[in-house]
Amino acid sequence: MMEVMENSYGNPSSIHAHGREVRTLLEKARKNVAALLRTAPANVFFTSGGTEADNTAIRSAIASFNIAHAITSKIEHHAVGQTLEMLEKTGVISLSYVEVDGKGNVNYQHLEELLKENPKSLVSLMHANNEIGTITDINRVGELCESYGAIFHCDTVQTMGHYVHDVTQLKAHFIVCSAHKLHGPKGVGFIYVNPALKIKPFIYGGAQERNMRGGTENVYGIIGLSKALSMAYQEMETHKQYIQGLKSYMMEKLSQEIPGILFNGETDADKSLYTILSVCFPTMEMPDMLLFNLDINGISASGGSACSSGSNIGSHVLTAIGANPDRPCVRFSFSKFNTKEEIDYTVEKIKEVYA
Ligand SMILES: Cc1ncc(COP(=O)(O)O)c(C=O)c1O
Numbered sequence: 001m002m003e004v005m006e007n008s009y010g011n012p013s014s015i016h017a018h019g020r021e022v023r024t025l026l027e028k029a030r031k032n033v034a035a036l037l038r039t040a041p042a043n044v045f046f047t048s049g050g051t052e053a054d055n056t057a058i059r060s061a062i063a064s065f066n067i068a069h070a071i072t073s074k075i076e077h078h079a080v081g082q083t084l085e086m087l088e089k090t091g092v093i094s095l096s097y098v099e100v101d102g103k104g105n106v107n108y109q110h111l112e113e114l115l116k117e118n119p120k121s122l123v124s125l126m127h128a129n130n131e132i133g134t135i136t137d138i139n140r141v142g143e144l145c146e147s148y149g150a151i152f153h154c155d156t157v158q159t160m161g162h163y164v165h166d167v168t169q170l171k172a173h174f175i176v177c178s179a180h181k182l183h184g185p186k187g188v189g190f191i192y193v194n195p196a197l198k199i200k201p202f203i204y205g206g207a208q209e210r211n212m213r214g215g216t217e218n219v220y221g222i223i224g225l226s227k228a229l230s231m232a233y234q235e236m237e238t239h240k241q242y243i244q245g246l247k248s249y250m251m252e253k254l255s256q257e258i259p260g261i262l263f264n265g266e267t268d269a270d271k272s273l274y275t276i277l278s279v280c281f282p283t284m285e286m287p288d289m290l291l292f293n294l295d296i297n298g299i300s301a302s303g304g305s306a307c308s309s310g311s312n313i314g315s316h317v318l319t320a321i322g323a324n325p326d327r328p329c330v331r332f333s334f335s336k337f338n339t340k341e342e343i344d345y346t347v348e349k350i351k352e353v354y355a
Pocket residue numbers: 048049050051052054077079126128129130155157158178179187188189
């Protein structure tokens with residue numbers, strides 16, 4: 001990214017030599033991303049991140065194919081949930097929610113019933129949940145969608161760069177990426193659109209991204225995204241094993257050191273995202289102290305709890321899986337740059353709060 005920032009200032013839409021140079025770099029990045037997904041470059045469109053990509057998939061699919069009904073779950077990211085809610089409120093679609101259990105697993109039988117009642121729906125279900133890490137069997141969802149003529153959008157923001165996504169196998173019409181989830185730059189992502197779908201443009205006003213998304217491209221971001229994705233694919237399995245080891249170690253340490261600890265969502269390695277651990281701590285008088293103590297000690301983690309009755313403040317995901325609103329929850333995220341020593345240190349700092 002630095003090299004391009006310093007040396008290549010052209011606008012990729014300009015036809016002069018400076019512009020053409022940057023256009024070449026941009027298309028090289030697209031070719032690289034497409035090859036990793038096993039698709040053609042024409043099926044990859046760069047966006048400003050995951051939220052735009054999710055909005056694009058949902059809104060373009062609905063507008064392009066006159067879709068009147070969508071199926072989603074109560075544990076989707078707001079980029080999906082609030083977009084669909086808005087479309088329902090404004091009368092564009094009707095919306096059904098597939099049941100999820102107390103660990104965030106989709107009820108596939110219920111999904112099939114909903115699809116039977118409403119064929120040709122848009123189905124929007126995420127691959128791995130960003131708060132609790134539970135993984136959905138998206139191959140199974142894809143098969144079901146195919147059987148009932150539904151369009152399948154999968155929010156793969158949390159898994160892109162952490163698992164292999166081969167679109168020749170996966171029966172999804174849209175998958176998405178946000179570069180900063182895989183050590184890339186912030187404010188850039190992409191959407192893969194299955195070439196069988198001829199959708200309308202997402203943003204009007206320019207011929208960029210083959211007339212689909214007007215606006216000068218975030219060239220540096222796109223180049224960084226492409227590089228980050230290549231790096232994520234290198235030794236992915238080794239990194240996965242290492243990070244899963246950190247997560248398991250933290251679960252073990254916490255279970256030993258903090259009586260009454262629970263984990264939200266699935267925790268089995270094959271059903272849970274290895275980069276996330278959602279911990280449900282025992283009730284305490286001042287739950288804010290937990291995150292505060294972590295923060296002042298240099299540990300960055302995200303907090304939340306289920307919404308208590310009558311309040312909207314809290315996590316919609318933890319509420320949907322029926323987590324106890326009185327228990328503070330913290331989501332820890334791991335990467336290949338973390339160490340066991342950092343986990344020991346974190347657990348020590350948590351113990352201080354309970355001492
Ligand atoms: C599952 C999921 N979808 C969508 C997004 C939104 O991505 P972005 O922040 O790049 O817009 C996020 C970000 O946390 C996410 O975790």
